[in-house]
Amino acid sequence: MTRVLVVEDDPQLVRALVINMQARGYGVDAAPDGATALRLAAARRPDVVVLDLGLPDMDGTDVIKALRGWTRVPILVLSARRASDEKVAALDAGADDYITKPFSMNELLARLRAAVRRTDSVPLVPGTALVTTDEFTVDLIAKRAGRAGHDVRLTPTEWHLLEILVSNPGRLVTQRQLLQEVWGTSHTNRTNYLRVYVAQLRRKLEPDPSHPRYLITEPGMGYRFEG
Template sequence: MTRVLVVEDDPQLVRALVINMEVRRYGVDAAPDGATALRLAAARRPDVVLLDLGLPDMDGVDVIRALRGWTRVPILVLSARQASDEKVAALDAGADDYITKPFSMDELLARLRAAARRTEGVPPAPETVLVVTEEFTVDLVAKKATRAGRDIHLTPTEWHLLEILVSHPGRLITHRQLLEEVWGVSRSNKTNYLRVYVAQLRRKLEADPSHPRHLITEAGMGYRFEN
């Protein structure tokens, strides 16, 4: 059974979506806000997410980014926002499709079927939600790092950098890839930014920052996370 997570705060629309999907034998979970959506996504592992951008507790684009930190589940945005820059922001954050309200239920269900088909028969990618090392633990869903049982305060930039590295264990992430992902294309040659922030992460997370075991420098190329 294909499981769908509906993230929408309009109860009438939620009811219509649930009825239309359940009659077609989809399993459906519903979340009225972003925090609930992220908890349900981790617990229920949906096959497709239908996401409204205008949520009461956080912007839907932030929900997309949070999900993309650990899962490649197809995300279909349902939104009344019609401006081109709004659509671009959602798609750039990791959404797979953008459907403008009001919409045809037949069209929505067709796009839902298409998204579900793309994942059928494909072995699921590893979806690590908790990264554990001897020195520290990173929870990609809760977006926090702990060391010796204590939460480590990370700035948004430090978190973004750490999230990218720990999500790809053993893989070299080049200077350019990290700079473009965290700071944007205009900063893609500012390798000094990386040195500063990686040094900060090591001070906060590594047992011996001068001899790091987990946040490894590949000289002249980039950085690598080793568990």
């Protein structure tokens, strides 16, 4: 059973989320504040986290950062904050998706299913199980990246982007292809998502993120991995 942790301080919304998710076969835990959320996440090990940013004890972005210290669990932000910089801050902290309130329950559930699918295994092209560069390695079977002998912590979304790019060495992968594959068909115009996540990958993998050697931008078109 897929287990979801809902972090939200509005009891009515929590009740609606729990009812709808349980009706579709999810196991659900609920936390009214950030501290409870972090305790439950450690104890219950959810498969997905649905998180409000406006919590009574701490900002949701701090919860994201705390979770990202030890887990790659998909995090879906559910927030009334609509400002672009707030969305980027949440994504930059490690969130995988951002849904603004008010929202459609069907859309939320679709995003939830997409987040679960992104953590599932995908068939590998023969010969692409291990990708090695002078700076880092990517093990597509173990779903692990390493640099200088140490594991590199990646969020599920960061991993999915990297996986697509390194599986297509030397080939342009268009912005539309990446957005559709990673975030779904409703997000094919959200190029800012790509900028944020590719920048995060470069910070973690490139020797000089401002002058990338491996994760190359094709302006206005997409991205390319050069091994």
